[in-house]
Amino acid sequence: AQTVTQSQPEMSVQEAETVTLSCTYDTSENNYYLFWYKQPPSRQMILVIRQEAYKQQNATENRFSVNFQKAAKSFSLKISDSQLGDTAMYFCAFMKPREGGSEKLVFGKGTKLTVNP
Amino acid sequence: DAMVIQNPRYQVTQFGKPVTLSCSQTLNHNVMYWYQQKSSQAPKLLFHYYDKDFNNEADTPDNFQSRRPNTSFCFLDIRSPGLGDAAMYLCATSSLRTGTGGGYTFGSGTRLTVV
Secondary structure, three states: OOEEEOOOOEEEEEOOOOEEEOOEEEOOOOOOEEEEEEEOOOOOOEEEEEEEOOOOOOOEEOOEEEEEEOOOOEEEEEEOOOOHHHOEEEEEEEEOOOEOOEOOEEEOOOEEEEEEO | OOOEEEEOOEEEEOOOOOEEEEEEEOOOOOEEEEEEEOOOOOOEEEEEEEOOEEEEOOOOOOOEEEEOOOOOEEEEEEOOOOHHHOEEEEEEEEOOOOOOOOOOEEOOOEEEEEO
């Protein structure tokens, strides 16, 4: 079974600075997807960024980028120019494609990020 | 806007009293999921529907049931809630019609308190 580990339960960063959230995973699969989801306080979980394992190029979405190291099974999230609205719980998640006709996300325990003014 | 809506946002139920949580979607996604998220823990998949096919996770207690009467709606029934069932319950959808690995769309969750 796949597992996802986020070793930083909590982190904080000053507004406008850069922060990196760590994620490692364990799988024997070669083809899979990795995600970072953001869950603001009392609000819904939303997709931040997505990486396909067969793509070597790291995904980027505006201020959010990942460092995907497939051999090391590492998938870190970098947030540049941090904003107060980035304060949230961040979940790293793993997905195998189309297992049994559906796709199941396996989540890490999350990292609580606080952006300080 | 197309979305996933969960009602209610907060639910208080008595120990042992059946409770139903609801989820609706306007995305026409064919897969709907229910996750349980306890404080400081990762969301845990309870079950999902792929169209009308129900898929239960092996470690989901029998106390938890689900219904999907049509594409838009999915319900989570807890037959006899215990104190350990207090958690945030997340509904999510995905569409396998548009390909794989597209990620989920989540609702805002229902926070269940058992008293």
